[in-house]
Amino acid sequence: AQKITQTQPGMFVQEKEAVTLDCTYDTSDQSYGLFWYKQPSSGEMIFLIYQGSYDEQNATEGRYSLNFQKARKSANLVISASQLGDSAMYFCAINTGTASKLTFGTGTRLQVTL
Amino acid sequence: GAVVSQHPSRVICKSGTSVKIECRSLDFQATTMFWYRQFPKQSLMLMATSNEGSKATYEQGVEKDKFLINHASLTLSTLTVTSAHPEDSSFYICSARGLGFDANQPQHFGDGTRLSIL
Numbered sequence: 001a002q003k004i005t006q007t008q009p010g011m012f013v014q015e016k017e018a019v020t021l022d023c024t025y026d027t028s029d030q031s032y033g034l035f036w037y038k039q040p041s042s043g044e045m046i047f048l049i050y051q052g053s054y055d056e057q058n059a060t061e062g063r064y065s066l067n068f069q070k071a072r073k074s075a076n077l078v079i080s081a082s083q084l085g086d087s088a089m090y091f092c093a094i095n096t097g098t099a100s101k102l103t104f105g106t107g108t109r110l111q112v113t114l
Numbered sequence: 115g116a117v118v119s120q121h122p123s124r125v126i127c128k129s130g131t132s133v134k135i136e137c138r139s140l141d142f143q144a145t146t147m148f149w150y151r152q153f154p155k156q157s158l159m160l161m162a163t164s165n166e167g168s169k170a171t172y173e174q175g176v177e178k179d180k181f182l183i184n185h186a187s188l189t190l191s192t193l194t195v196t197s198a199h200p201e202d203s204s205f206y207i208c209s210a211r212g213l214g215f216d217a218n219q220p221q222h223f224g225d226g227t228r229l230s231i232l
Binding site: 035037042043044045047050091100101102103104105106107 | 146148156157158159160163205207209211219220221222223224225226228
């Protein structure tokens with residue numbers, strides 16, 4: 001079984017600052033994928049970034065980067081130059097096996113302030 | 115590309131009613147669709163996995179007779195909440211993956227359905 005732990009229920013960050021959202025995972029599989037999704041108050045799930053377990057380089061997508069530390073089983077999301085529109089829930093998820101079932105963490109609510 | 119449409123976005127109905135939610139892949143063929151449930155301020159919990167043309171696989175603790183899933187075509191899966199009661203009120207959201215997708219490609223989500231049973 002897989003498990004995702006997000007220890008920060010809520011985070012505040014000032015506009016234009018960078019913020020790191022923590023995520024640790026547990027799996028016995030050697031091959032897996034790690035995902036971050038953003039969920040605004042309207043409810044839709046927006047895919048942000050993906051890191052494969054065999055990827056040697058940290059993933060980056062625009063203002064999003066993933067700090068992947070395999071030995072520590074962590075996959076923290078870094079958002080640079082925060083914007084007011086970044087205020088939302090952020091979920092870390094893991095996908096293992098051919099069934100592609102996603103297991104989500106409990107989420108972190110990010111509030112960007114002026 | 116990879117757009118998933120979910121309908122309706124919101125339903126309010128009386129206890130005992132059955133409610134059908136549709137999940138459509140608009141620009142790709144979805145061999146597998148997933149149905150999740152999310153209670154307020156909680157995470158998404160997988161309810162079931164549906165593969166086109168076969169019976170859905172339900173997660174432990176999910177009543178298959180209560181939550182009927184049909185995936186009759188490569189672009190449509192439906193979730194029917196039968197004889198809904200107030201405790202079934204929740205946010206239901208589907209996702210899809212298509213033919214030939216790498217297992218580690220992101221799932222594409224619909225916009226979700228807020229179900230309120232009075």
